[in-house]
Amino acid sequence: MPVLSAPTSLGTASVDGTPRPLSLLCELTYRCNLQCPYCYNPLTLRDYRDELSTQEWSGVLSDAAELGVVQAHFSGGEPTLRRDLATLVGDASRAGLYTNLITQGTFLDDDLLDRLLDNGLDHIQISIQAPQTELADRIAGTEVHEKKLDALRRVREREVALTLNCVLHRRNHDTIEDVIAFAEDLGIERLELANVQFYGWAYRNRTALMPTLEQVRRGEKVVAAARERLHGTMEIVYVLPDYFGEFPKPCMSGWGNEFMTVTPNGYVLPCPAASAIRDLDFENVRKRRLGEIWRSSDAFVRYRGTSWMPEPCRSCDRREVDWGGCRCQAFLLAGDAGLTDPACSLSPNHRIMAALREAAEDIEPAARRA
C-alpha cells in the first residue's frame, strides 16, 4: 500500500513505563497486481514470500488484542489477494479490534465485500492513482481505474465508512481539483490527499516523484478552498510533504509508542518503512510472542521515548511533539537512524532536503516489480 498515515491518537502510558500499543498494521502480503512507482514496500519483495499462515495471523491478532491494541489495519501489498482476509477480519473483530482495510480495490467484488462486512469490517480505504482513467492506469502500470470505480460504487451502496485516498506526486499533483471533483461525484465523505513519502520504491524514484514547490503551494490553496466549500459534507485530509516544511512529522506518534507493523513473513517493525534501517535487529512472531517483541526487542527499545535523542532534539521543546521525526528518513538521508530527521529545519543535515528538492527531474519513474 502506498501511504503511511500517522494515527491521530494520543498515547497512553502503562504502569511499568512501556507504552500501550494501540494500532497494529497487518501487512498480509507484498504481492500486488499494480506497479505504482511510489509504493513504500521494500525493494526486496522476494524476501517476503514465506507468508504467515491464517493460524499465525490469528495468533498475532489475539496477542495484539491482549496487549491493548484497539485497531487492526489490513494492508500490503494488496491484502485482498489473501483468500483468508475475511476470516482474519472476523478474528480481529471478535477480539474487539476496530478493523480497517487498506486496498486498491481491484478485487473488491460483491461477494468479498459482503463477507468482509458480515465479519465486522469497520472501515475501508480505497486508493486511486489519479481521477482520469488514462493517467491513473499509466501510474498503476496496468488497466485498473475502471475496476476501482466499480469497487467504490459497490462500497457506497453499503453502510460502511469509506475513505478515498490518492497519493500525490509530481505526475498527478496538478489534477488535485479533479480528484476532489471525482470524490464529490461519488459522494465520498472522507478524502485523503497524501503527498508521497519517500521510502521503498518511492525513495528509489524520488527525483521523478518529487513535486515542485509551486505544485505543493497550489495544492494547499486548492485544498483550503475545497475544505471551506465542502464543510460538513467531506473531510479532506491533506498530508503535507515534509520536504517542504519547517518541522518533521511526528512519525508513528513516537517510535515504539503506539504503533506496530507485522510484515508478510512475521517480522515486527516499529514503522512500516523500518526495514530500510539495516543495522536494527528485527524479531519475528514465529520465534517470539508479539508482547515480548513490543516490550524488549532492540528494534522497539532503541528509539523509544526521548533518552536516545541527540541535539538539537534533546533540549528542544518539541521533543515530545514530533519525537525527533522519522528514524527511517534520518537513516536514508543522513546515514544514521539515531540522528534528528533532516526534515527538521534545526537539523545540521537539513540542507539535504533542499538538495533533494533541487534534484527533482521531469522524468518517468520506474515501475515497482517483484
Add this chain to the structure above:
Amino acid sequence: MNEQSRPRFGKGVKLRHDGDGSVMLLVPEGALVLNPPAAVALTLVDGNRTLEEIVDTVVERFEVAPQRARDELNGLFERLAQRGFLRCLS
C-alpha cells in the same frame, strides 16, 4: 452543531470501553483517548438526545465549573462534527 442538535455517530465511529475504565473514540484510521467528562458525554450520543441535554447531564454529574464545561464540550462536539465523526439531526 448547536444546542438543539441531536448528534449521532458518523459511519465507522465507535466508542470503546476498557476494563480499566478508559474510554476511547475509535474513528477511521485513528483513536482518541477521552477524559471522563468527554467519555460520559459521548456515551450519551444516540441521535435522540440534544447537545444541550447531553451537556446538562455531564455538568450535573461532575464537579466542574458549569460554563467552562459547557464551552469545552461544545468545542469538542464541534470539532468532532467538523471531521464527520458526529453527524447532527436538528
